[in-house]
Amino acid sequence: MNSFVYNIPVKVYFGENQLIHLGEELSKYGKRVLLTYGGGTIKKIGLYDKVIEEIEKAGLEVYELSGIEPNPRINSVREGAQLCKDKNIDVLLAVGGGSTIDATKWIAAGACVDFDPWDFLSKKVSVKKALPILTVLTLAATGSEMDNGGVISNPETKDKIGLGADPLLPKVSFLDPTYTYTVSQYQTACGAADMMSHIIEVYFNMDQDLYMLDTFMEGMMKTIIKYAPIAMKEPDNYEARANLMWTSSWAINGFINGGKQLAWSCHPMEHELSALYDITHGLGLAILTPRWLKYCLDETTVSKYVQFGMNVFNIDSKLDDMEIAKQAIHKLSDFLFNTLGLDNNFTKISIKETDFEIMAKKSCGGGVLEGFKPLQQSDIEEIFKMCL
């Protein structure tokens, strides 16, 4: 069992109408605010007006960067970082989902340096400093509101790179489940698949770690399985949206990692899919995850599948271990493709076999993708084929 450092100092206002505290929290960090957001959903749901009202009430100056893309691009980061320098910004306020928050994190870092912010990701230049970031979350999925990481795409190089650094941790995040009421059935499903994957990537690990954390992960998976279908059918069900929202944060803020030597598998593979095809991250993960689990199942790993099957899906413990494992994968697939209704293979979303080689190669950086089981390029290609 490895040692670890737990350090998640993000303050969270959770629940309805918590935005009344936005002005007081922003004011702690300065006067000049850069508001960042995506395609305008926040205007449609009245959130933009509310945010502006609170900022103005606090007597702060606001500048804006809108149009941050899903799978956010490095050009938005460059533009935002330049804006921070030009306008002498004190604090960033990201209003949106994981894409907006991810981009804002790298804008906050880029604002403090003279080089191209892409260097942080491509050359792994360490982040010494970043402007303070506050967030208002509108999509329960990536957990970016409570973690220190962000993923950025570079269409020129066809790269999609995720990295983390403590200066990127948001200072304060506002999680109001009502701001997710307008998230579509499809995006709710993709968000649920994304959260499930965040947990599964950590849970499926043969390192001995704290059992207590395993029970938390099982609880979170049960929560997603219980509430994602409710949120899809009743988009304004507060209980469902609230459970999904708080689970999305805890699935990836680092708490469940404990001291595990982490090496994710499906995320690096999926990043190559969405870098090339610009598909929704959660959908790519949904298609990959059950195949990857099937590929990694053997006598040395089966015990983890048994624990998963019994504690998350209540599969009968009297069955043979391999049988429990297979039923567990089947139940997970059933949840992802039938309950959530996500497309269940690459063919349906036009991902072509001719790209498998290059995507597989990039996934493992031409070497080995360490993870639950180490995967070489050929293994990854095999998993991709299972997804056809």
Next chain:
Amino acid sequence: MNSFVYNIPVKVYFGENQLIHLGEELSKYGKRVLLTYGGGTIKKIGLYDKVIEEIEKAGLEVYELSGIEPNPRINSVREGAQLCKDKNIDVLLAVGGGSTIDATKWIAAGACVDFDPWDFLSKKVSVKKALPILTVLTLAATGSEMDNGGVISNPETKDKIGLGADPLLPKVSFLDPTYTYTVSQYQTACGAADMMSHIIEVYFNMDQDLYMLDTFMEGMMKTIIKYAPIAMKEPDNYEARANLMWTSSWAINGFINGGKQLAWSCHPMEHELSALYDITHGLGLAILTPRWLKYCLDETTVSKYVQFGMNVFNIDSKLDDMEIAKQAIHKLSDFLFNTLGLDNNFTKISIKETDFEIMAKKSCGGGVLEGFKPLQQSDIEEIFKMCL
């Protein structure tokens, strides 16, 4: 479902040999350190020497306050606060269990004011400021290492009062499970009972709150039930000590509360027992909790007992609700009194019926003890009688 603010910025170094970071962390807060500890166990296990070595290596000046009592007294707090003023202390380092840490919190607050620190507790004077506190934990039980509260006894007034305030949150806590290897069987059992009670006080609540948090609480209770007996039999079992240690922190750092309107029941009752009899806190809780659960069980509350019985003790869901509830209380008693081996009634620990009236009156402040079910003085006396 109520809104809430989540704010637990305590940094935790978890695992073996993490004390190598002690000097660097203390140095962030100043040069002059007051080391606080209890009866000398930390010398026996070599922890004192290790702590002094790390402090000296960092070039800091160290002062000491030893002899902090179990159920710490206000006089220790007064002495410590005065010492901080006399020696111009920058930062406090509490090395010990919940009692040492609790006392240190109020020392840290007392050091910043001119009045008697007992006023914070007796007159509810709000805490505006406190010296920074770091902790090294040696007993998994109270969770004080990661929360903002502390309980202090005043033998003159026979009061025992617990209060919390954010300035009392430790900045950094070191949780090394090996430092709990010498905790006796009995104290390990009392610690486990204390943790169970912290969770049960929150879990048994009819407020609708996040299901996700219920799953975490169930996971923590399962963790305690699994590992407390192991730690009692094999005191140097790292896995068991580590699970108990991290669970003890999360059972009471505020995370599981969500937006519940909290009002604890067994703790206020137990505080009157230990104020008058100086018994171990966890033992008092163990005796009270199953009786209190039995007393509160009726048609309006049974659903929570059913959830508890099924998810924590795997009681057959096909049984009648009341039957599941009764079996659940029985299984909890069996864990506390047979598995942990704690005394199962007041008679065994010489608590006398003649004191019930005054203890019950103090528990509810002469009015109503709000909680899972509101309890008046007569209810509490009834629960005390069930404990005979």
